[in-house]
Structure formats: C-alpha cells, structure tokens
Amino acid sequence: MTTTQPVQDVTNTDPNGPDADWWRQAVVYQIYPRSFADANGDGIGDLQGIISRIDYLERLGIDAVWLSPFYPSALADGGYDVDDYRDIDPRIGTLPEFDAMVERLHAAGIKLIIDIVPNHSSNRHAWFEQAVAAGPGSPERDRYIFRDGRGADGELPPSDWQSIFGGPAWTRVPDGQWYLHLFAPEQPDWNWQNEDVRTDFLATLKFWGDRGVDGFRIDVAHALTKDLPDELPSRADLEDGTSFPEGAHPIWDRDEVHEIYAEWRRLFNSYAPPLAAVAEAWVPAHRRIRYAHPESLGQAFNFDLLQAPWDADRFRTIITENLDLARQSGASSTWVFSNHDVVRHVTRFGLIAQNDAEDPWSPSAGREWLRAGGPADGVDLEVGLKRARAATLMALALPGSAYLYQGEELGLSEVAEIPDDQRQDPTFFRTGGEDVGRDGCRVPLPWTVDGPSYGFGPGPSHLPQPEWFGRYAVQLQSDQPGSTLELYRRAMELRHRLQGAEELEWLDAEDQVLAFRRPGGWVSITNFGDIPVPLPDGELLIITERTDRDLPAYAGAWVKTPE
Template identity: 50%
Template sequence: MTSAPPARPFRTTGPDWWRDAVVYQIYIRSFADGNGDGVGDLAGIRARLPHLVDLGVDALWITPFYPSPMADHGYDVADPRDVEPVFGDLAEFDALLAEAHAAGLRVTVDLVPNHSSHAHEWFAEALAARPGSPERARYLFRDGRGPGGTEPPNNWPSVFGGPAWSRVADGQWYLHLFAPEQPDLDFTNPEVVADLEETMRFWLDRGVDGFRIDVAHGMAKPDGLPDMVPMEDTGLLADHGPGDHRFDSDGVHEVHRRIRRVLDGYTDRMAVGEVWVSDDARLAQYLRPDELQLAFNFKLLTAEWEPDALRTAIVHSLATVEGTPAPACWVLSNHDRPRHVTRYGDGSVGTRRARAAALLQLALPGVAYLYNGDELGMPDVDLPDAALQDPIWERSGGTERGRDACRIPVPWSGSEPSYGFSARPDTWLPMPEGWGPLTAQAQAGDPGSMLSLYRRALHLRATSEALRGDAVEWLPAPDGCLAFRRPGGLVCLVNLSPVAVPLPEGEVLLASGDATGGTVEADSAVWLRAG
C-alpha cells in the first residue's frame, strides 16, 4: 500500500498570510472536467492540483459551485450551503480542501450575498405570500408606479440589460440588479444578515481559508429607492459615482462589518471584495480595519497598454491602500473581462505584451490574482452566436456578446479539442482548433513558454529578497518605458515602446523577452537586482 506524500507547508503563514499571496482564480466550469460530461468540476480541480503546486501559487479562489439553475452559471445560488451535483458533492469538496491543504495551497470560495436564485426556497415562499408579508420582506418587493402600478418602481436598469424590475402575478414588482432569476435580497432585514453569517460559518467550519465576495459594493440600497441619474453605460464594470444608486450606498459598510466580525471569530481567515468603485477614497472605505482585508483594484485590469495609463493605474492603486491596513490587490484578467492577451492586441503582439504584463504585475507589492489560463497565455475566443450562454447576450437583445469569450475551458494536453480538459471533445463552451501549442503539456517542456515564465517569476517572488518591501520608487526611464525599484533591490523595467532600449545596470533575474544583447526589446519587461 502506497502511503500519502508528506504534507507541504504553506509558503505564507500567520494571520496575514494573504498580504503578499499569489491567488489563482478557478472558474470551475472551465478548469478541468473530472467526470467526462464536458463541464469542469471539483474532481477536475483535485486532479490538477499538482499543476498549481508546480506553478507556485499560494491559494485558490473557486467560483460558485453551489446548487443553481445556472441562469448566470452559478452566481444565481439556490442553496449556498451545498454543492451543485454537476460539480460534485460535499464529500468531494471536503476531499479537495484536504488535498489542497496537504499540498500547501489555501482555498477560498465565492460568497454571493447580494441576491439569491429565483429557485431559492425563500423566493418561492415570497411568491406564494401576500404583499407586505415577512416572506416578501427578505427581498425588495415594491408596488409599481403609474396607472394601476404598471410601471417599474424606479428607473434602475439591470446590469445585464433591460429594467432591474420584474412584475409578479399579484401586481407587485421585485428588484434584480442582474437577471430576473437573481432577485436582490434586502439587507435591512435581520433574517437576511443572519442567513449570510450562517453560510459563512458553514464553510469556515469546514476549513475554507476565506471568501471572495461577489458584488461587494451592492447589498445596501438607499432609502426610498430613488431614481438614478440616467447613464449610457450602466453595466457592473462601469462606476459612475453617487448618481448610480444601485451600488456603493453607505449602508453597505455595516454589512461588511458584520462579515468581518464573523471572520474574526476564526484564525487566519480573510475576505476580498469585488468592488467596482473607481474613486480612491471611496474604495479605501471598504478597507477600514473592521471591514474587508482586501479589495480588488481593477485599474490595472482596465488600463491600456500605454506607459502613462499603466503608471496612473499603479499610482492610484497604491494611493487607495495608503493609510489602510490593506495591501494592494492586482488583477490582469478575470471571468468578467476580456483576457489581457486579447486586450493588448491578440496574436503574437498580445502574447508578447502579456508576458511583459505578467512581470509587471508580479513585481508589484501586495497580492496578485491570476485567472486560470493566464499562465498559458490564453486569448479570448470569438464564438458563434449559437454557442453563447452568458445572460448578457439574451438580455441585450443580441447587441452585447457577453463574457463567454474569456471563459473557454483550459487546454491541458493533446492536439485536438478538448485538449485533455474532458474525456469528450464537446465541452460546455466549444474549444477552437489549433490550441495544441497552448496546452500545459506542450508548454511545460519549453523553457521559453508563458508557463515557464510564470513558474520562474513565482519562484523568484517567493524566494528572492529583492522582491521584499511594500514601497515602489519610480525611476527615470527611456521614453515609452516604466521603471521602478522595490526596497529589497528589485528593479522592474517595462518597455512599452516600439524599439529596444538600453538594459539598466544590475544582475538580470528574469526577462519576458531577449535581454542578452544589452538591450530590452520592445513590448517586454526585465527584472534586475540593483547593483
């Protein structure tokens, strides 16, 4: 009988283990399929843990795997304290958690507090109850406006297109900032807050290391639900400030204080918030000592491949956390935005820039979040209309293609779809031909691959004293370049110009392109140890 390998220690330890962690986002439907149905699952994650250990990440964030009708692919939660059978069961989750911890990987999971699924037992009870009942008070039911209440209670649009209100059989309307299948909960109701706390304790008691909080600037709505200022872009990823009453209402901070009190009852647990708030001071409010430990700052993710834009994104991200207990939290891609290979130009140009961006992100102080496939240089895929599944596509009347392009399953091995992702060739979103060179298997043996670059960068980030310290000192740089130094001695130079520039003095630790001829080539980055 073969004994289990000895458990690996966590690289980052202590109550603030997350302060400089590298966290790997797993979009569960697209990471790895363990049961052969074409959809990623918990068993698939377990099978691919060695890849994550070899990559060198510290923790995982797993997107929702809870029971759900999948109107928004898991972000419409019918039962937040169980596992959707498509993904496995609680025993499978417990096994994954145990194996990840034994491999030295922490595990964080999604928390979706703003809304439930329309299939949640609470919403079924609300529809069966009368207006003004305790069952309806868990949600935001309101009478309509206009003759006979036939118009929505206010002018709020849904993030996914169309109005944010749907009418039920007795004439009342309910609020859903997302799809109609995702009714918003009312966090002024103590029962709603208590249920969220029960959900947190359910997973914390099982041993999860923390949460990513979906729509962390939602949950609270202003009294009276007043009309908002009309705006052209009303999607989640666009922040319009105080005129958009759907998000960032002052009452949300009391919800986060309740969340923090639960976390503080456990050892070494954390929460990171999805907070689409662009103003530095407003975003910093979520990072007060009794609120979130981390908040995604999406400025780097939304910045153009241009020196001033990237430098401004970094400066503002660092300014946000200055004076708070939190470190900066850097993101280049996620399941809601075009992948950065595609944003930066696609093809060889986008890939070359994505290599440089990886060194930029990982050289910065704080926490780095990687999206599954970043380490392979995955691009977006232009899918045919018939393959699109994101609710944005339908809700927009076919005018917005949604987020499916950045959610294609990860290619693992082989030369034909599904490239080792599944035992079957047809997957929940189709995978394109020609991805054989992109697979993890093909890249693992190539020292010049994107995967090899990420492995070396993460190893240096974990072991080199040059990457220590929380400050960034900006250095003079050639036109079209960025350069900064960390207190430990690391110098990072990113050349965004179309021509090669002189290589600074110092010991080259890592380069995204050729740095052997005394120059840093165009669209590339280099790490040096200052002399």
C-alpha cells in the first residue's frame, strides 16, 4: 500500500466552532471523476479537469463536492473496485494534484467529501493477492471471506447466493477454496472480524483526513459485518425478510456494524472541525437512525424521494417521516433524486406509467425503457424535466442537506443510445444484457455545444455521448434566463440567503399541491397536478416555469409572503 506522508495536520480550529455543523444544511455536488472533465485528452476525466472547473462549481453555489472513487482500479465496477485506498489512479492524477485540488476547492469555500469503499477491495489489492498466494488457514486469507466448497471435492460454491450484479456470489481460487463477493468477482468482500482490516481502514481515513478532506461518503455502509455460520442459509432465506430478527441478518444491516462506526467517529472527532460522514445504507427508514446517530457516522442518505412516484401525498409523507427521523437521530435529513447508481430523475419522472404504479418503485426504474433503446410510448421527457425541476426546487427549500448529481443542473436525462459493445457496467454483462446497467447516467458531461466530446475533453469520451447532448451544454445554458442551469444557480443563491432554522410549517393547499413555510416568512409551493393553481400572495422569488400569476402544472416556486 502507498505510504506517502500527508501534507498537513488539520487539527487547529475549534471542534465546536461555527464550522462544525457545516454539513447539516449543505448542498453537496457529486462528481463522478471519470465523467466530469478531461484535461489531458485520454477520454477519462481527471483531477486537473476538476481543478479547471472549480470556477463553475463556485458559481453554481454548492457547499461541498462529493468525489466518487479516484483510486487505482481496473474499473471492473467504475472505480468501486479499489486496488489501493491511499493513492490516486494515474489515469486520474497524482497525490500532489489531489492536494492542489483540495486547496483550490477550499479557497473557493467548497468542502470535499470523498468516497470510501469498505465492504470490498479489488482482486488486484495487495492483500487479496497475498491471500490467494498464502493458501487456506493463513492470516493473509483471514482478511477476506474464504470458504471450502460443497460437493465431493468442493466443486460447488459454499451457497447458492447471487451477487448484486447477477451471477454467483462466490468465485473459486486455484487451491479449491471460494471467496465471497456480494458484487463483482473482482470485488472480494473484506472480513471485518479481522483486526488487520479494521486497523488499516483507520489508517486510510486518517491519511485522507490529514490531507484536508472534510468528510467521507461510506459505500454499502450496511454490509460490512457478517455472520456466516458453518451451515450457510439459502438464497431464499436471505431474501425472505422474515427469516432473521431485525439487526441479525447474516449479511445486511447487522447491529454490530455500528461498533466499527463508533471507532471511526472517535477518529473523525479528533479533527477540528470534526470530519463529516454520510452512510449509503439501503435499509428501512427507522434503521437509518443508527447510521445517522452522532456516535456513528452522523448522517445517512434518505433515498425515499428517489423511490417515490410523482405524487404530492407520498412526497409529504416521506418528508414528514424523514424530518421526524432526523430529530430522533440528532442529524439532519438528506434529500436525493439522482446519483451514479440510478436512472436520472428527469427520465424517471417522465415515465408516465411508472409514476402511476405502486410505491415504492425500484431505484433502477426506467431501465426497461433503456433496454428498448430510447424514447417510446409512455415516456415524456418534457414532462419529466418539468417535474424534475420542480422536485429539486422543493428539495432545496427543505431543512437538511441536498445531494445533487453532476449534470442534473443541466437537465440531463438518461442516455439510452449506448451500443452494447461500448458498455462498461458489470450489471449489463453479468445479467446477459437483461439489465442495461448504470452507464446511461455516467456519460461524460457536455460543456460546449460541439467538439469531439462536447467540451468534456480534447478528444472522444470513454462513454459515447448522444448527438442531442450539445443542446444541454453549459455553454448554451449559462446566463440564459429560464435554463435549468440558471434555475439551479438562482435557487442556491436564494437558499444561502434565506436559510434559517431546520424547521418547516405545512400549509393547507389544494389537492396535488404541496406548500410549506420556512423560518423568515417564505413559502415553497409545488404543483404536482396537471392544471395551474394560484400562487400565494407576496414577492415571487423563483419559479420553475414562466407564468403570469398562476403556478403551472408540474412547477414549483418560492414566495416571500407578507409579514
């Protein structure tokens, strides 16, 4: 592993000072680094590309960047197969360039959160290579989860479990044992009962904390600890939600995972201000409290709106429940509509039939449309964009933090036009193309209206961009009244000016309309219906669709109401 010394020791400010809670109502912008900006022309986004766009991020008005994995990787899973947790993929940059990026972000008033992938490494990680070489029963092998197989000669996997990406969850090594991988075979699961693993991850967190990172996003935070008896349960038992007591599932959301995070929290709190952390934990809402507790990670993603159909009553219920959960945990809630793992919300909200279906719906909803090759009956991207703009404006009005995904500020929809031979997501290959995977939301951004990669870089991009991308370019939208980019910029500017206590008051409203008042006397109103509704009296601060006075269908607005 890389042992480069950190460049700074960030322990020189008041741990209880005004900056300690910066994350509670922050707007965090996720950068998928390989698809953000390419400075050297190799088709892959890089740190210099990010540095070149910091002025854009500053003008957007965000509070923090969340940087998806940038570590050395074979890209079996878009960088979530990590070879070395304390280094930079040379295709993306160097540690000095990382330090320069941190310095430039901080100079622009932008914090940095980085992805940590603690459930699994890559199969090229030095410790996994040592584990395979050392053989059964060795201390090296104990750092991962190896098992003997079933059958007369161990030729069958230890269980019939399936990986998240499709196919078996076990892969055999030359000496006959099998290792567990909940995701791709190139992503062997760590054994978190092993003290070496726990100690080394603390060293990794400190390595980046000492380099000036402000926080961490914890990938698959609910899967680290596992209880695997000699007689493993069947796949059917694993998938049956009633087979195991709450907190005692063999793989997911075990109570003892918080012993790990309590140790991490003690490290985070040794910095001043304390390092922030947010859990990616796909667990029931009431279980998220444990991850968001101040003695654990401190915040957890709320994916409920991401899974909700376009319905005012469902949105109100989700918001009410999650604000209550935030109060119980002592954290603030998080609001998310898109990220690197799900179909972009412009597309999801344009799937008319899907939005009329039962709730909740899958985070991958829309991939059936993608598999069909693009726009078809039942998909209305014009409606989807209107709804997405309104939903985001509403979320930015809510107390708590908002997580945005690169390109949503441009109104990008999912890219369907990716030839099979240019796809990269392991989900596509391990399901035989039945699930097209996540490449459609990871296509590099359009910065200019033309060029070999629409300004992403001086040459072609690593994923193909569609011909319509230029119509959504930053160059075209910047300073254009009514554009999605300018809507986001204006909303962020207002949010910083209006932001107050983490409270809201629901207001009476017509059917399919949501309205709430925030401290300071301003109102957010969102029309989920298909006919215009009256706006409240007062000063119109921002609106997603132009109007004479009424609020159009699928639109949102903020209004400063009379005292």
